[in-house]
């Protein structure tokens with residue numbers, strides 16, 4: 001049995017599991033099939049030596065029965081039911097599915113909120129090799145034991161996959177050029193954060209197409225230089241930058257970066273992604289599963305430039321059009337005149353599926369205006385038509401354009417009848433006086449009118465360029481190919497939108513709340529991540545500085561595994577020491593909707609009413625781009641609720657929150673509020689590498 005130090009050196013290889021040492025995968029299955037019969041139904045805790053020798057140590061029972069987290073199911077669910085339970089979630093994570101979306105599933109959120117300590121115990125139990133101080137390491141044996149106890153292995157995940165996952169996770173330790181190496185040893189994390197969870201966080205091969213839009217480094221240096229010299233766009237020169245003179249319409253800004261975010265909202269399959277494609281020429285569906293299922297799962301994004309022709313004899317709406325974000329600011333028209341840049345827009349394409357409401361709310365946090373898609377061949381409103389409209393109203397969005405889509409599928413009379421339905425539906429809402437444009441996104445009919453209205457009906461939002469920068473992160477990526485040479489690794493990329501201030505290449509930055517964990521007394525601690533901006537981009541356009549509005553990608557020196565798979569979602573970026581406080585408990589002045597919007601309910605039935613908040617109830621709380629679990633600990637007479645959050649959040653008094661309740665296994669929007677005060681935590685100091 002190697003010493004702990006030796007184990008640490010060779011971890012990631014099958015050698016720390018002698019039973020598997022020289023064995024092929026089939027041998028491994030035999031060993032662990034045997035173990036499975038021994039350990040079924042309990043949490044096995046064995047010393048590293050005992051595990052390595054294949055012997056058994058004491059078997060501990062769970063401090064709490066696991067079935068409580070799965071809504072009263074027995075501890076031994078039938079195989080066909082596993083996909084819906086914690087097994088399913090863990091399995092999905094193992095298979096590299098979106099960790100973030102798994103964490104937002106109601107079951108997982110409830111589990112984390114109610115059984116956080118159990119989680120810690122669970123992972124501590126499986127971490128079988130002490131490394132330094134309180135920190136422990138999970139050997140491959142420990143990882144296999146975990147998978148085995150949860151019936152993942154060998155039934156659902158084969159040995160090769162587990163070994164690959166484990167090695168991928170461990171490869172992280174070799175990535176020393178990044179902050180960890182420069183800033184000294186990583187802070188001690190809760191034990192469960194080091195072993196399995198780290199392995200589980202690793203997603204398989206990075207989907208290059210997925211990150212291309214936000215990847216400021218996805219070009220070789222020669223290409224980049226050539227592009228910068230001759231990309232036909234206005235030049236950004238940091239040495240000449242005078243922020244006090246910048247506006248969203250300054251040529252060096254609008255030429256390269258979108259300066260407003262327009263969300264596409266509405267019921268599933270009503271044409272949100274199709275209209276973005278028609279406007280921008282870019283396909284927002286990039287994630288592999290999205291392609292397979294033909295639905296939007298993550299937030300999509302694409303930029304478009306909107307132009308007006310300067311020919312006086314050209315009538316509306318033919319005098320408006322849109323091109324991709326790289327297009328020069330003046331484009332000659334073959335038929336005469338020039339197309340001149342009027343607006344540069346980032347489209348935030350939200351998923352319309354009812355189970356992805358949390359993702360929609362993340363997107364709503366950065367929207368300045370919205371296109372509400374309503375399919376002409378369905379009655380209005382459909383459940384997410386109402387729910388999305390309510391969500392953007394909560395975010396106090398005033399500029400909404402309604403697109404009555406798929407009109408080529410219906411007769412004129414039907415279109416007229418639906419127009420009346422839509423008018424009735426939006427009466428009294430933020431979309432009361434919104435224009436309604438009949439559209440065929442797929443055939444690009446009336447797309448020019450959408451372009452015209454985006455210029456004439458949506459004013460450029462007032463922007464604060466002078467305050468300290470504050471960026472909401474809505475996506476994050478590891479842009480390295482699997483197996484990349486250590487010296488060629490690129491730092492983590494964060495995508496999002498600046499709310500105020502200007503970020504520049506070379507700036508020192510801080511990401512809050514950063515790395516969170518629990519201390520020995522179970523209190524949440526967090527250590528903001530410090531780094532430096534090494535590149536900025538707006539889609540394929542490189543930037544020297546980025547301003548509020550529009551989606552940008554920020555290339556940093558952060559360890560890329562920290563940004564992989566949207567792990568930075570919910571955090572904010574700014575200058576060190578200049579971001580708001582970090583809260584773990586908030587008091588919210590709240591308002592509840594009268595009726596549930598996201599589900600079909602019959603007439604005035606009781607089922608559709610939103611009941612009062614209850615003490616002890618768990619809600620999903622959206623603050624900025626964070627979706628956190630929240631337990632209500634008290635409710636005052638003045639409709640102020642005190643909520644303890646499962647995740648620390650960088651926010652401030654006055655910020656808006658959206659509240660969702662678990663109904664029929666899904667989160668449904670039930671109300672909103674604003675933060676009146678809260679309990680903050682003092683972050684652990686971190687150095688800028």
Ligand SMILES: Nc1nc2c(ncn2[C@@H]2O[C@H](COP(=O)(O)OP(=O)(O)OP(=O)(O)O)[C@@H](O)[C@H]2O)c(=O)[nH]1
Nearest residue numbers: 268269270271272273274295296352406440441442
């Ligand atoms: N006939 C017709 N089909 C359309 C039109 N717009 C979109 N579609 C089709 O409707 C289906 C759904 O379109 P999407 O753009 O993916 O819808 P979505 O609202 O983005 O879907 P989610 O993001 O999953 O909610 C696709 O098959 C489109 O081709 C249209 O104007 N006419």
